[in-house]
Amino acid sequence: MTTYYRDPDVLITSSGIRMNGRDFRLSDLIEVWHTKGGRSWSVIAKRGVLGLAILIPVLAGALAIGIALLVHMDTAHTLALVIGGVLVGLAVVPVADLVLERVDRSYDAGSRTIEIWGRVRGGNVLLLRTTNAQRFGRIYRALQRAMEPAVHR
The missing domain is CATH 1.10.287 (Helix Hairpins)
Structure with a gap:
């Protein structure tokens, strides 16, 4: 198992993710995207x-x-x-x-709230909300890297 990102609140591995207190297998995520809120x-x-x-x-x-x-x-x-x-x-x-x-x-x-959303069988799920643009970038890139092999399997 490969770990792409880890901090006290987020874990992204080649087998799954833990964000916002919830665990998901990569195969459960149909789609992942991000949104940006208004400027502070x-x-x-x-x-x-x-x-x-x-x-x-x-x-x-x-x-x-x-x-x-x-x-x-x-x-x-x-x-x-x-x-x-x-x-x-x-x-x-x-x-x-x-x-x-x-x-x-x-x-x-950063000066705005950024959210990472995922689509699972049950609907859309908020995976992460942060104002830290640098942390968001690391997590989103790690999530993309983790999901890429799952798409090609």
Whole structure:
């Protein structure tokens, strides 16, 4: 028996699958497909907020430098504003890596609900519902690989 995918909730082997607390033999599955729900605007809004978290300090630093160059002040104040603006802008660099990592993880997780459905003799069965796009992709590919040999037998 070949195991194509395994996690605490899903098991896909060459002989059958376990999803959503139910067991099915591959030969019981007549057809398998997936559907995608609507976008979660809250996830998209969080991505926008993360983008602003990077841009606001950069804009503040650029504004300080711009003010220092446009307003006629003594050299000490101008130099202080320029150095302060550069430091604020540079402070974003270590934080940007962390923020961009969170943005990457939000894309991996996805912004919509994805479902895997199967047709058995008794009708259509919901096999899996998730918002994690990366996990969905792994499970769906494993399910396709597992079902392919069953079709050719």
